[in-house]
Amino acid sequence: MITVIETIEEMQAYSARARRDGKRIALVPTMGALHEGHLTLMREAKQRADLVVASIFVNPTQFGPHEDFSNYPREKESDCQKAKNAGVDAIFYPAPTEMYPDGYATYIHVEGITAKLCGLTRPGHFKGVATVVAKLLNIVKPDIAVFGQKDAQQVLVLKRMVQDLNMDVKIAVLPIQRHDDGLALSSRNQYLSADERKAALVLSRSLNLAKQAVENGMRDIAQLQDKVRAEIVSEPLANIDYIEIYSYPALQEIKVLNGSALLALAVKIGQTRLIDNLILEA
Ligand code: AMP
Numbered sequence: 001m002i003t004v005i006e007t008i009e010e011m012q013a014y015s016a017r018a019r020r021d022g023k024r025i026a027l028v029p030t031m032g033a034l035h036e037g038h039l040t041l042m043r044e045a046k047q048r049a050d051l052v053v054a055s056i057f058v059n060p061t062q063f064g065p066h067e068d069f070s071n072y073p074r075e076k077e078s079d080c081q082k083a084k085n086a087g088v089d090a091i092f093y094p095a096p097t098e099m100y101p102d103g104y105a106t107y108i109h110v111e112g113i114t115a116k117l118c119g120l121t122r123p124g125h126f127k128g129v130a131t132v133v134a135k136l137l138n139i140v141k142p143d144i145a146v147f148g149q150k151d152a153q154q155v156l157v158l159k160r161m162v163q164d165l166n167m168d169v170k171i172a173v174l175p176i177q178r179h180d181d182g183l184a185l186s187s188r189n190q191y192l193s194a195d196e197r198k199a200a201l202v203l204s205r206s207l208n209l210a211k212q213a214v215e216n217g218m219r220d221i222a223q224l225q226d227k228v229r230a231e232i233v234s235e236p237l238a239n240i241d242y243i244e245i246y247s248y249p250a251l252q253e254i255k256v257l258n259g260s261a262l263l264a265l266a267v268k269i270g271q272t273r274l275i276d277n278l279i280l281e282a
Pocket of ligand 1: 029030031032037038041146147148149150151174175176177178184185186187
């Protein structure tokens, strides 16, 4: 049995009952169109808590005006079935007006790390993400919230927010789930045509080239970036949004790899913007 809850009041009451019963609650926030990446988070959440709440909410405030908010896949029935099979106890499925009623005026801005990578190329994106996740944490009041490393910068932003605002929740992060051929699972992969699906392999392929180069001793950040760029521009359907390497987890600019660094990519394949990343270790 899976409970589908559409109002904030009911969600709060459901969580309050679970807490009174002494249950440890995990929250898995998603935008739906669930794939194995999401389901892995849900199964792992079930290992770490007594009760798993997954939210499915295509959050309008994290999309830019020319982005895919209205086209974003919405698959309520099959999502509920998949979540149920993954061990989810309740789905929180609010309407946009439930989360942002008339007069809504409060947003969370995490400074610093939001000024680069996706924060630069998707202005306002992390303000929307931080705000909606803060709201979900307030509504569900989970003990633990589970996220994917696929959105590496998002995880850093949310950890910063939780620490800075003294939110009493543990953030768990799970590795990127990939198809056998390397493409990172994403709800947006379903936008890709057959040719674009093949072209999209250039993201994981270029990350692997950088990894190999580091294993072979390359430490110069500009050289590593050039290597990744050369691979991506060789793919005619690909258009680079950004290729960046920053120290990890601080996301400071570096010239030489020394310790851990985040290699993050955003690449448009046709009209579809895909992201992928890898932690490089010197
Ligand atoms: P989304 O529905 O895209 O907002 O993603 C919801 C959660 O699933 C986020 O924490 C993502 O990082 C995570 N996620 C999405 N794709 C993957 C993947 N391929 N591997 C692991 N986690 C993922």
